[in-house]
Amino acid sequence: MKKNNLLKNSGVQSLIASLICIIIGLFVGYIALLIINAEGAGKAIVTLIKNFLYYPSKPAQLKYLGNTLVKTAPLLMCALSVLFANKAGLFNIGAAGQYVVGAGACLYLALALKMPWWVCLLGAIVAGALLGALSGLLKTAFNVNEVISCIMFNWISLYCVNMLLANVKESTSPYTLPLKANNASALLPDLGLGAFFTKNNYVTIAIPLAVITAVAIWVLLEKTKLGYELKATGNNKNAAKYAGMKENRNIILTMAIAGALAGMAAALLYLTGYEQWSTSQSSVPGMGFNGIAAAFLGGLNPIGAIFSSYFIQHITAGGAYVDKTMYCAQVSDFICALIIYLCGFVLFMKTAMNRSITKREEKAAAKNKEGGNA
């Protein structure tokens, strides 16, 4: 009986469902590798899971763990963006575009206007928030579905940012100027954190900042009046309206906060100097979309998202070490995509689990009754 109670707990269910999805994802990935090239499949999947453990020396392991964490921070922020909007009943597929304008704003402030890091960070947050709010505004004022407007904004933002950042790119490449050489004050401070990861300079306050934000979002959703209103709107917008909540204001506010989180995601990556923006890219960066998978894999819980984001980044980074002589370069992305795709089945798994539990209970109840009659 106690076991069933535990299984009925929503948090435990999310955790189990997520783990099952991960296992199925890895298994399907393994089968795909077998089909492509049977010989190296076992080794490749192990490499994927091992990620930084691929290196034999401890310092190297720590350094590359650092790299994985550097990219986990923005993914976590994107996941938070998606799940926050989801709580209010909105699907923020525009996290990708808000991430792009965040990148554009922080890099332009850093490279063209030589601003310090905190101004760049704020700029990215504001840019993302404005774009998010715009989608919210279109929904409330003209009843434009946020998914449609977000997808279009994703592309509009990409090309606008490409144009804007072309002003601060290296003359010989499509990449933006390196931060360290041009405006070191725009680099996020590391507060000595890098030292724990074998002098990995990319490890900065971005990582703790993302985790703190996750906790803050959890507090906002669970403990505040605003969270109460947003979740009520998401669950039943008619009841929210009946209770006198300002539905339109809440939709715009939700999208603005979601956008701010995604915009901040970009700043937490690009202000570490880990990556430079390519002004010739013609597809929207996948970070925002992966945020959707991370949000669902984390059971739409901000704390769960911390772990799911890490996991997704972990296997994505691991993919880079897969033997390129046996598999083409894209295979790691392919396998990761498969696993991420299957992560989307978390909710489905949860429903299936619930159904089997109720069925078992029903049977038990029927049995008890028969026993009683006998």
Added chain:
Amino acid sequence: MENYAVEMLHITKRFPGIIANDDITIQLRKGEIHALLGENGAGKSTLMSVLFGLYQPEEGEIHVEGKKVDIRNPNDANDLGIGMVHQHFKLVECFSVLDNIILGVEPVKGAFLDKDQARGKVEELSKRYGLQVDLDAKIEDITVGMQQRTEILKMLYRDNDILIFDEPTAVLTPQEISELMQIMHNLAAEGKSILFISHKLAEIMEVADRCSVLRKGKYIGTVETKDVTPADLSRMMVGRDVKAKVDKEDAKPTEVVLDVKGMSVASKRHKKNAVNNVSFQVRRGEIVCIAGIDGNGQTELVYGLSGLEPLSAGTISMCGKDITKLPIRKRSIMGMSHIPEDRHKHGLVLDYSLEDNIVLQRYFEPEFTSPLGFLKRKNIRAYAERLIEQFDVRSGQGPITITRAMSGGNQQKAIIAREIDKKPELLIAVQPTRGLDVGAIEYIHKQLVEQRDAGKGVLLVSLELDEVMNVSDRILVIFEGEIVGEFDPKKVTVEELGLYMAGAKREGKA
């Protein structure tokens, strides 16, 4: 060995956490009208769904014409000659009556419809059973009574011999009800066997030969209606004596709390106003009831009053202040409480806990939210516990029960607790007893009268004539969005009200 059209023997159907039908046996004789009586939630609908193949029972068997049958879906039921008129009609609004009747069993000549043949058969049936319909009218243009006759013709056209009527009178006027009774007698006289689901005693006494009673999923018994009184049936249904009348003294209305002048609300479904130029007042210390048949503008009237929809014309004032343009929250703070028509759509956030739903109208007050915007969980819990205790709201886990898991009656009690404890000046209650059992109805009526006696204005919108006659101090009849009459419940008969509700009569406008 008696000759039964249908026998349902020892049927048991379980749902998670509840036994909806517990060893129920019902035997329907050929050519009889057999009533199935029970409160809401007694298991009547489940039992009929089992007969109609929508649910499979865990135990028990069904015999039709003495042979054991296995009904897996509604098509099986139809093949066995079982037809059903659902409480909510299953008609295609923009099709004609004839098209609806033949839908699914269309007669064809080659690749083309042969409507003439169908028309002949339907006309013959309609004459034989006295079912007046206009075959070429569209469903959306005809009265509810005619829609119901269309449903009955649908069953007859399919040569069904076993007819199930699921609460057929709920949507009809008194005149239409007596017509329906006559039709049912005609059908039984022609050898059709009828199962008639109802919780209205008077109808059962009038039309049924026998009556089987269910209570809380259990079979209580079957009686010949000529051997019993309505009080006997009521006792079987509820398990105790029920007061039919609400105890209350005469109203002592004082100053006006709600004043509506020339109010119109646009309709979402058609171009006309759903509420058209309506004026009335509600005073402190009286219960004013808006009576009418479903869909005559009551919903929109309340939306306009509560602020869910804007007015297209007119003004509303409450306690002497113009509130026509005020948002919902302001009206609520000024003392308007609203028990909504649809508790799942508007009244509750079903996935919220009971305590979160109890503060739904007050969560923003300083008692429940700190100046920094954090919820004061302790105060919310304490407040919820007080209301749960005071209003006897029952649930599995108290304040933290997810509202979805609660019974309809207790969900409604939670809403009523929330709206009454707000200390309103004006209480708008829309069908507050819909879908509730007799015990809960009694309780809610008592609450409404208490509010009245405490000097509040109460506006009750109801479709149940019994409720209208019992609870109100003043009756306004609404028909097609207009107030067509005002009555004193002590001086008017149900039949008289029915004529106004159906639009057959109206008072000359002053």
